[in-house]
Amino acid sequence: MPTSTWLVRPRWPDVPADSTSNGTTNGGGTSDQATTDPATTDQDRLQVHSEGGHGAVPTAGVPIHEPGGPARDWPLWEVFVRARRGLSHSHVGSLHAPDATMALRNARDVYTRRQEGVSLWVVPAGMITASSPDEKDSFFDPAADKVYRHPTFYDVPEGVDHL
Amino acid sequence: MPALATYALRLGDDALVLSHRLGEWISVAPAIEEDIALGNIGLDLIGQARALLTYAGEVEGAGRTEDDLAYLRGERDYLNVQLVEVPNGDFGATIARQLVFSTYQLELYERLQGSVDPTLAGVAGKAVKEVAYHREHAALWVLRLGDGTEESHRRMQAGLDTMWPYVAELFEGDEVDRSLSTERIAVDPARLRDPWWSSVSSVLAEATLDEPAPRWRARGGRRGIHTESLGFLLAEMQHLHRSHPGASW
Numbered sequence: 001m002p003t004s005t006w007l008v009r010p011r012w013p014d015v016p017a018d019s020t021s022n023g024t025t026n027g028g029g030t031s032d033q034a035t036t037d038p039a040t041t042d043q044d045r046l047q048v049h050s051e052g053g054h055g056a057v058p059t060a061g062v063p064i065h066e067p068g069g070p071a072r073d074w075p076l077w078e079v080f081v082r083a084r085r086g087l088s089h090s091h092v093g094s095l096h097a098p099d100a101t102m103a104l105r106n107a108r109d110v111y112t113r114r115q116e117g118v119s120l121w122v123v124p125a126g127m128i129t130a131s132s133p134d135e136k137d138s139f140f141d142p143a144a145d146k147v148y149r150h151p152t153f154y155d156v157p158e159g160v161d162h163l
Numbered sequence: 164m165p166a167l168a169t170y171a172l173r174l175g176d177d178a179l180v181l182s183h184r185l186g187e188w189i190s191v192a193p194a195i196e197e198d199i200a201l202g203n204i205g206l207d208l209i210g211q212a213r214a215l216l217t218y219a220g221e222v223e224g225a226g227r228t229e230d231d232l233a234y235l236r237g238e239r240d241y242l243n244v245q246l247v248e249v250p251n252g253d254f255g256a257t258i259a260r261q262l263v264f265s266t267y268q269l270e271l272y273e274r275l276q277g278s279v280d281p282t283l284a285g286v287a288g289k290a291v292k293e294v295a296y297h298r299e300h301a302a303l304w305v306l307r308l309g310d311g312t313e314e315s316h317r318r319m320q321a322g323l324d325t326m327w328p329y330v331a332e333l334f335e336g337d338e339v340d341r342s343l344s345t346e347r348i349a350v351d352p353a354r355l356r357d358p359w360w361s362s363v364s365s366v367l368a369e370a371t372l373d374e375p376a377p378r379w380r381a382r383g384g385r386r387g388i389h390t391e392s393l394g395f396l397l398a399e400m401q402h403l404h405r406s407h408p409g410a411s412w
Contacts, residue, residue: 074194095196098307105300106196109203 076125077103079110081117089121097122166339168222169242170349171283172232173339173385174271175215176243179233180393181264182208183400184251193254200300204261207293214286234404238394239387246329246381248393255308255315255322261301262363263326267333268294270358274350283348302366309370320372327375332382334359339385 074096080089092111097103103122112120131139147153164172185205192198216229246264251257272294275287308319334356336344343349367374382388403410 096194097196102303102307105303106200109200110196113199113203 074098077107077122078125078128079103079107080121080123081107081111082119083117085118089119092116094125164223166343167280167348168219169339170343171215171219171222173242175212175219175232176241177247177264177268178208178215179212180241180243180396181247181260182206182212183396184247184257187251188257197254201257204297204300207290207297211286211290211293214282214289218282218286230404234401238389238397241389241393241397242385242387243389243393244329244332244381245384245390245393246326246333248384248390248396249326249329250392252322252325253318255318256325257322258301258304258308259319259322259326261297262305262366263330263333265294265297265301266359266362267355269298270355270362271350271352274354278348278350279346280348298362305366305372306370309367309372316371319370320375323367323372324375324377328377328379329381330377331380332384335382335385337385 075098076094077097077100078094079092081092082089095103095106095110097106100122104120107120107122111117143149182205185201185208188201189198192201212233213229216232220227220229220232246260249256249260269291272287272291276284276291278284278287305319308315310316311319334352336351336353340349340351340353344351344354364374381390
């Protein structure tokens, strides 16, 4: 008898068993889901949202996870690609997959079919803590008037070739 | 037709017909990620088919191009195994076929890389990396579906049961295979059966699935004997080219 839970629950750490049972739906499937609201708890951020694939499947009012039953859709993963050796991995988009291994395979097919990369990371979207758009001013504006933080602010002394 | 042309055509037709079946999944697979995965596999197969059909045309020496061979032959002239023309069925049946066929292709191409025929060796050398990925894709899904929920297990097993009568034909060699393999040009398919089974059986065991015991077996595809499905498939694939000969875009 099959006993494993391959398709039943995502296998990343600490997903509370009841966090997927409230019927919330998310038609967008974008990384907005990872945005942190000040009131958001860790549990909320780890929540798996249902998403309607191609839009052909109704999601409104459909419970995404019957207790003990299969999840209605696969969890979301963020994909990072390293284009060449020596560069950092960059975020390229997201996708759905039942688990990490399949997420990596899907990422290979969706994001590197035209030789875009030499290395791939996939990260459960719910594991990302993001800055909030509401905090943009306090986060980023203070840097705006500090030109001395840019290397171009300084004159390079004569005779120094590689600074 | 020279034996070598027949051999290339058989392998090319396998790839071409299966690529068409995989293309039928685009927009209707369980997730858009799978549309893309199956579509990619189909495109790899089209690449193999183009090289093999082109080569078959050259060896034949009658001036037929890859397009002539793909679009202007009737079903009795198609030399693919019947396995690849069987309708897709559900996702479980498609994945069952992918496991069977990609494992077969992997064993075949690994050996064909050593062919004394440089074109066949070259096609196999390029394709072997592609089909290793196809096989990996199928095996991962067989594990997840077989060792998943009760329903996924049932449907994965049903998919295997659907495809199994068509398995034996993959390993049936005839005079073409035997004469070419004696010259170390081709690989005798009979030699692939044991390594194929050792690879497939380990996946089935891990996925808690049983080897089906079919009560009949398909044969004849290599001689142009096909199921009724192939005619419909070719009608769709060839319609545009036959309606507008020479059209390009």
